[in-house]
Amino acid sequence: MLVCANFARAKIDESSFDAARVIxxxxxxxxxxxxxxxxAVRLREDLNISIIVIEPKNRLGGHVDTYAVLETNTTLEYGVQSYMQYGPTVGFFERxxxxxxxxxxxRLATINVDVEMGITLDYTPPAANDATEALNKWLQFVExxxxxxxxxxxxxxxRDKIPMEFLIPFKKIVREQKIxxxxPRIVTISGIGVGDLQILSTSQAVQAFGLAVTKGVLEGTFIQPKVSNSLLYQRAYELLKNDVRLGSTIQETERGSTGVRMTLIKAKRVLWIPYPSQDNLKAFEQDDKELQMFERWNTSVQYLPRKVEPSNHLAVRDHPYYLTLGTTGPSGLGLFRVMLGANYSVxxxxxxxxxxxxxxxxxxxGILNYTGHCEVDxxxxxxxxGVLWPRESAALKQGFVQKLYSLQGHRNTWWTGRSWCEEYSSNVWTFTDTVLERLLKSLA
Structure with missing residues (x-):
């Protein structure tokens, strides 16, 4: 193992730790x-690289959230819902x-209501055939x-070779392509455009709803575990648990030319997963290059703005937040899965x-069959x-993507997760393989 030494700004006094406790x-x-x-699985099991996983929660799984319905011995997913058959996804489950x-x-009967008043709207969503035809046109575009x-x-x-279509507003492409x-389906599945689709660039729409997810929607090839989404991570933890520290966070770090040193942990490289917000990175001793990049980031009832009436589909996100309620079953328990998205911190x-x-x-x-004050449990x-890439096309012209990716390997730190690619688990796993390939070369 490499002992990380000779740091320009040494802050961690290693002599204050019991040597037996240094990882x-x-x-x-x-x-x-x-x-x-x-x-973690790929590095340790397939590539023979020693690892340590620092996990703030008391479990693995990230955005996979499973609720056990005690009354019925069933489970409900209120995080990740499904997966695409893309990249290593199927093989990872099989493993x-x-x-x-x-x-x-x-299948639920949808009630469209005014997001501000809670009264029903006279909004007619696209017919299924029309939506499919439009998605096929979008498929040809993203391809x-x-x-x-x-x-x-x-x-x-x-910057001088970025396709012009990437730099114009998404609304303009929608109208030009007649899609x-x-x-409604694109923004519902991807969650993009909260507040106003007018300021969403086409590049962001392509990033959020690209070829793989469009094909998956059209072909109906999305998959899900038959037991629960959490089962994969429970079994992964059993495999990795000797190298996982649950309920742990980074308090202090040093990153130098020869390696990385955290409190009680010394490593040759760091693989960073969380979205790079200033709060997440406060113990990570950012340098000027990192600071310059990360300072910028920043029954079914569907709540919609009144502007959607009678069928203005481009207005479905013209409100600072969106909200949907959908019954989940089991019958008689009154359980709903709620999704709330906002373009501000909540x-x-x-x-x-x-x-x-x-x-x-x-x-x-009078939309719900209930009288009086409704108690929500x-x-x-x-x-x-998470954090979103800048929505202004000017950021792309100024080389945002190249500057962001130039941080890969900088100060012995590599980055993956949904802030660096399309945010679906299948895309994230596929992208992670490309990062590990480069990380491995840096260790050679």
Missing amino acids: QRDVAITGRGAARTYA FGVEIGPFTLR KYDNLVEPDFWNFPS ESAV TYEEAKSVVTSSVQKLVEA IKALSAHH
Whole structure:
């Protein structure tokens, strides 16, 4: 093992630690998410690289969240719902003996209501055939740029060679391609465009809803584990647990030319998984190059802005937040899966307040078969927040992608996760393989 020494700004006094408690590894993997577990398995089991996983939660799984319905011996997924048959996905499930099957979407009668008033809207969503036809046109469009964005942006063109279509507003492409009927499905699945689709660039839309996911939607090839999404991570933990530190966070780091040193951990490289917010990185001793990049980041009831009436599909995101409620079963328990997305920061308490007041508006409007004040009981809650790439096309022209990817390997740190590629687990795993290939070469 490499002993990391001769740091220009030594802050960690190694002599203050019992030598028996100092962990030395080739790679320290920090953070949450699908990429972290996948990378740990690949590095340790396939590539013979020693690892240590630093996990803030008391479990592996990142955005996979499973709620056990105690009354019925069933489980409900309120995080990741399904997976694409893309890259190493199917093989990764098979590796852990997790049986998979087709993803089945619960069929619900949708009620469209005003996001502010809670009253019903006279909005007609696109017909299924129209949506499919529009998605096929979108497929032809994204197919042209697949090599630029999937599964990674290593080969993204320089500023003077970026396709002009990437730099214009998504709304303009929608109108030019006549694919308005695809918009509700695109934004619902990807979660993009909250607040106003007008400022969303086409490059962001392609990144969020590229070739793989479009094909998966059209061909109906999404999959899901037959037991629960958490089973994969439970079995992965059993394999990795000697090299996993649950409930742990980084308090202090040193990164130098010869390696990385964290409190009690010495590693040759760091593989960073969480989204790179200033809060997440506060113990990570950023240099000027990193600071310059990361400072910028920043029944079914569907709540919609009134502007969608009667069928203005491009207005479905013209509100600072979106909210959907969908019954999950089992029958008689009154359980709903709630999705709240916003273009501003929301605390857990604020999210609960939005959900509670929105449900009460449905009661007052007579949409729910209930009288009086409705008590909302939050059974489980999980935040799936992150950072978005700049939405302005000017950022691409200024070389944002190249500057971002130039951080790969900088100060012995490698980066993966949904902040660096398309955010679906299947894409993240595929992208992670490209990062591990480069990380491995740096260790040689």
